[in-house]
Amino acid sequence: MLYKESGQFVTTYRFDKRFFRLKQERLAFALLLAFAFLVVPSIGNDYWFSAILIPFLVLSLAGLGLNLLTGYAGQLSLGSAAFMAVGAFATYNFNLRIEGLPLIISLILGGLTAGGVGLVFGLPSLRIKGFYLIVSTLAAQFFVQWVFTNFTWFSNNSSSGVITAPPLHVFGSDFNSPVGRYLLTLTVVVALGLLAKTIVSGELGRKWMAVRDMDTAAAVIGISVPKTKLLAFAISSFYLGIAGALWAFTYLGTVEPHGFDLTRSFQILFIIIIGGMGSILGNFLGAAFIVLFPILLSNLSSGLFAGAIDPGQLENFQKMIFGALIIFFLIKEPNGLAKVWQTVKQRLRVWPLRF
């Protein structure tokens, strides 16, 4: 009943291609954006911005980057954090070395650099698939971390490769406060999210999915499989690069190469497994889960089971419960939280009837 479709007709092809076909969905999305941009800044506190909302947004964006590559184009990768690192360090260097370059331009250049690096590490995908491709992206992971640790030029000769965020000024406004960093992150994530939705629902998205589902057939109908795969690597890495730069500058403030290690790559992989492969919404759901779940657990242990759990053991418990949940998801809902949301929507559509 909530999802009443009657009376909403699609009369042009352009309308048929809208992201939200129903009036209710468009309204809900507009309200959500208005809430995030206008209401949250005035009701949120610094803890919410710095510890929950900003990492949630940045991880959503990183998940989105990996999802374009893995969920849509079907190329497995464990090098996500490497491309994030490239984005962060490149943005830092562009900003540092080119006098007066606006922050947004540095950010875009950083993303493009990450895209270029992603393209190079995507080259093996032209010959190998699946688990073997994972191994070659793993090489990216270790290589990039090694470069940034050992060549201190990239971190402006700081001793341990640590880079510090430049002052966040965009179009003359100061975004250094927690709420400012939140708004900056939100704007970038919303813009790139909508861009991603446009890509995957268009011709390029279809080509990616064609290569993912059946690459022989894709070649037979004239799709250039190598070009399609490399574009997926480049665009995915662009997204990851931007996410890495935001991670360094709007979330952490200072970051060392070690902050982009293999654990981070796995974390992003879990986001898309839990959230849902081949879904834009899924990245946000997965990231929300991965950010909120540890907080929930620690609150539970300090509140409900106060004293029963040794705080030193808490982190281990978190990891165990997390691992169990990943297995649970892989078995019960391989299509992730996005699929759960789909099912709920379908139920709402026919409610109170069952079918």
Added chain:
Amino acid sequence: MTNATQLLRLDGISLSFKGVKAITDISFSVKKGEICALIGPNGAGKSSLLNVINGVYQADEGQIVYKGNARKNMHPQWAARRGVARTFQNIALFKGMSVLDNVLTGTNLKVKSSWIEQVFNVGRAPADAPQQRQKAEQVIAFLKLQPWRNSIVGNLPYGLQKRVELARALAAEPELLLLDEPMAGMNAEEKAEMSRFIVETRQEFGTTIVLIEHDIGVVMSLSDHVVVLDYGKKIGDGTPDEVRVNPEVLAAYLGTKH
């Protein structure tokens, strides 16, 4: 036989897999606008031959003359760009995509705009999208697939999937259509429907069709030209009536008296 009406000619094609000969010295030609059937017992090399024609396999010997261009080896993309489309024996659809998206991928070679133009909807992109959609809708209507336009292909029954695969091939507006067992696993009713679609395709678009089929009744009523293979060799070539009385073909299909 070299004349203007000939669309495709194979000259002495041989193919082997690690020493096992799949196809030996096969030559035949296909006239523009005809329906040519490749028949033969299992393992005769029919599918391999189709794979050679559009470049999925590379022949060891011989050449392929398509639209007057002689090539030793075809390449799938080269073939696609020159109007060769095909379906596969065990359905090679994009299973996670909707029927509409599958058919739209078939039109990908008609798209002139680059992906950047498409993303920002500038340049040639605003003209491309509706054109593509129109072509897809035309094919969907032609094959009566409208009720399933937005269904995910992987969830559709087998017979419909075969039809979607034909739709994807037709969306490319092919000159030469290769159908690998378009009616395998179908019941009589579905076969009749698919036969009608094949005949109508030729009538409507003038498409030349090379198909592989096991149902001899369908083959004889559908095709103008039948090529019979057995153990990778050509044993018969002619009109259905000629092939029907060819002693070698009869021997291959029914066995011989000793």
